[in-house]
Amino acid sequence: MLNTIRQIVLCANKRHVLEQIRCASQALPQLSAEKYNVKRKAFATVQSTDVDYFKSILGNERVLTDDNDVTPFNIDWIKNCRGQSKVVLKPKTTKEVSQILSYCNQRKLAVCPQGGNTGLVGGSVPVFDEIVVNLMLMNSIVTLDEISGALICEAGCILETLDNHVRERNLIMPLDLGAKGTCQVGGNVSTNAGGLRLLRYGNLHGSILGLEAVKADGTIIDCLKTLKKDNTGYHLKHLFIGSEGTLGMVTKVAIHCPVLPKAVTVGFFGVKSFDNILKLYKSAKSSLGEILSAFEMADHDAISITVKNLNLPNPISEYPFYVLVETHGSDEGHDGEKLTRFLSKEMESGLILDGTVTSEPGKMQTIWNLRESIAGAGLVQGYVFKYDVSIPQKHYYDLVPKLKERMGDKATVVCGYGHVGDGNIHINVSVPEYTREVVSLLEPYVFEQVAALQGSISAEHGVGFRKPHYIHYSKDESALRLMRDLKTLMDPNGILNPYKVLPEVD
Numbered sequence: 092m093l094n095t096i097r098q099i100v101l102c103a104n105k106r107h108v109l110e111q112i113r114c115a116s117q118a119l120p121q122l123s124a125e126k127y128n129v130k131r132k133a134f135a136t137v138q139s140t141d142v143d144y145f146k147s148i149l150g151n152e153r154v155l156t157d158d159n160d161v162t163p164f165n166i167d168w169i170k171n172c173r174g175q176s177k178v179v180l181k182p183k184t185t186k187e188v189s190q191i192l193s194y195c196n197q198r199k200l201a202v203c204p205q206g207g208n209t210g211l212v213g214g215s216v217p218v219f220d221e222i223v224v225n226l227m228l229m230n231s232i233v234t235l236d237e238i239s240g241a242l243i244c245e246a247g248c249i250l251e252t253l254d255n256h257v258r259e260r261n262l263i264m265p266l267d268l269g270a271k272g273t274c275q276v277g278g279n280v281s282t283n284a285g286g287l288r289l290l291r292y293g294n295l296h297g298s299i300l301g302l303e304a305v306k307a308d309g310t311i312i313d314c315l316k317t318l319k320k321d322n323t324g325y326h327l328k329h330l331f332i333g334s335e336g337t338l339g340m341v342t343k344v345a346i347h348c349p350v351l352p353k354a355v356t357v358g359f360f361g362v363k364s365f366d367n368i369l370k371l372y373k374s375a376k377s378s379l380g381e382i383l384s385a386f387e388m389a390d391h392d393a394i395s396i397t398v399k400n401l402n403l404p405n406p407i408s409e410y411p412f413y414v415l416v417e418t419h420g421s422d423e424g425h426d427g428e429k430l431t432r433f434l435s436k437e438m439e440s441g442l443i444l445d446g447t448v449t450s451e452p453g454k455m456q457t458i459w460n461l462r463e464s465i466a467g468a469g470l471v472q473g474y475v476f477k478y479d480v481s482i483p484q485k486h487y488y489d490l491v492p493k494l495k496e497r498m499g500d501k502a503t504v505v506c507g508y509g510h511v512g513d514g515n516i517h518i519n520v521s522v523p524e525y526t527r528e529v530v531s532l533l534e535p536y537v538f539e540q541v542a543a544l545q546g547s548i549s550a551e552h553g554v555g556f557r558k559p560h561y562i563h564y565s566k567d568e569s570a571l572r573l574m575r576d577l578k579t580l581m582d583p584n585g586i587l588n589p590y591k592v593l594p595e596v597d
């Protein structure tokens with residue numbers, strides 16, 4: 092057990108906080124098609140005969156057509172996008188997904204694949220009347236090999252449910268994110284979700300051992316291998332990881348689960364400047380080595396709006412910046428010694444001004460809860476522009492002060508937080524309401540700045556509906572051409588998640 096620099100008594104419950112955020116704004120968002128001035132493509136429209144066909148394969152219960160039932164599937168998590176779908180389908184098997192897609196492809200009916208609908212770039216909801224195919228009922232765990240750590244499950248399994256399941260067998264899921272209680276593993280794969288522990292366990296291109304997917308024409312692609320090594324030709328699974336439902340629907344996933352760490356410790360520190368955060372990161376890497384599992388930062392305003400809007404306690408006093416360090420190891424004594432040495436050294440050097448360290452599960456959860464709730468804290472009032480970008484670490488925070496100056500009193504809050512270890516910063520700009528004037532101040536400015544710093548305009552949330560027309564800031568025309576060729580090859584009628592990821596060709 093490590094020294095607790097300052098004991099904390101906190102009592103927030105994550106589910107409750109996410110609900111609070113979600114219920115904060117009950118107003119229906121404007122229709123995406125109007126808000127973003129999008130023209131409907133020449134897809135067929137759903138007829139009663141189509142609904143009859145879907146009912147013939149799924150039964151009446153799993154075909155939603157009532158407005159009240161369909162509305163939640165049309166609106167994204169941050170209540171920014173609203174589609175106009177009239178039909179939601181809930182398949183239970185891969186065969187049903189295949190039948191649905193094959194039929195839609197022949198009829199040229201557009202489809203929006205949907206998981207937990209926690210995506211933050213508008214990719215998970217329709218723009219017009221695309222049929223929503225939600226995999227929530229494909230939620231069975233197929234097998235778990237406790238020796239290799241290979242888990243096979245259906246794509247609709249909730250990430251947190253999977254994590255609870257494998258924890259009972261001394262394993263953990265290799266990814267963790269604030270939306271884990273709602274997002275589905277198929278959605279995680281389709282967005283190549285990053286999250287809080289990518290620093291330690293790598294990204295999904297490494298952890299996904301294999302998958303099963305259904306192409307637009309209904310063909311089932313079986314790449315559901317659990318081997319660590321398989322160099323037999325093209326690594327097709329990678330086409331589906333991060334393709335945001337535009338190349339196929341992921342129906343099953345084989346994922347490598349690391350061993351449950353025997354010793355976990357979380358520290359939360361106050362820091363004077365972003366330069367000092369970078370120094371601290373360098374020091375943490377060398378002092379903590381292989382046990383470092385997360386190195387997260389948040390600026391003063393990010394923590395202060397979370398504390399204020401969601402009524403969460405801050406375990407330490409107010410500082411310009413905060414750092415959350417987590418270790419995952421196998422020996423409590425050994426890990427504790429390392430962390431204590433790191434702390435003493437950096438408190439003496441002045442890099443850490445104040446902080447708290449704990450290995451008590453409830454307290455660690457409360458600190459994580461504060462960090463994870465930042466994503467939604469601004470949504471409680473007004474409108475939030477959220478930018479999820481990668482920037483080389485030495486320029487990681489540069490854009491936040493620039494944006495503060497540019498926005499002046501048009502923004503109520505401009506704050507930055509994120510995964511320093513991955514060079515991934517989230518910048519939230521809160522404004523009283525969404526207006527074209529504010530949009531023109533922010534875009535394409537943010538993306539131009541990111542490109543000038545050799546960054547990526549989407550670090551982990553994807554391109555979705557919100558960023559296709561900015562993708563050229565991160566992808567060269569030759570790469571975009573190959574992306575279009577792949578799309579044409581795999582989905583010649585373009586029925587899968589139209590208006591997403593790929594920019595329109597003039």
Ligand SMILES: Cc1cc2nc3c(=O)[nH]c(=O)nc-3n(C[C@H](O)[C@H](O)[C@H](O)COP(=O)(O)OP(=O)(O)OC[C@H]3O[C@@H](n4cnc5c(N)ncnc54)[C@H](O)[C@@H]3O)c2cc1C
Nearest residue numbers: 206207208209210214215269275277278279285286336341
């Ligand atoms: C509070 C909060 C915190 C978050 N934190 C993080 C974070 O730390 N890191 C991170 O990367 N993301 C984060 N996100 C974003 C989001 O949770 C992830 O993108 C997640 O992976 C989406 O999963 P989902 O099941 O909700 O997918 P959805 O939102 O339903 O869909 C996302 C995209 O994937 C497609 N899709 C979904 N399921 C399938 C499928 N089975 N087959 C094919 N395509 C499919 C959809 O069409 C859409 O384009 C956060 C979101 C919230 C609300």
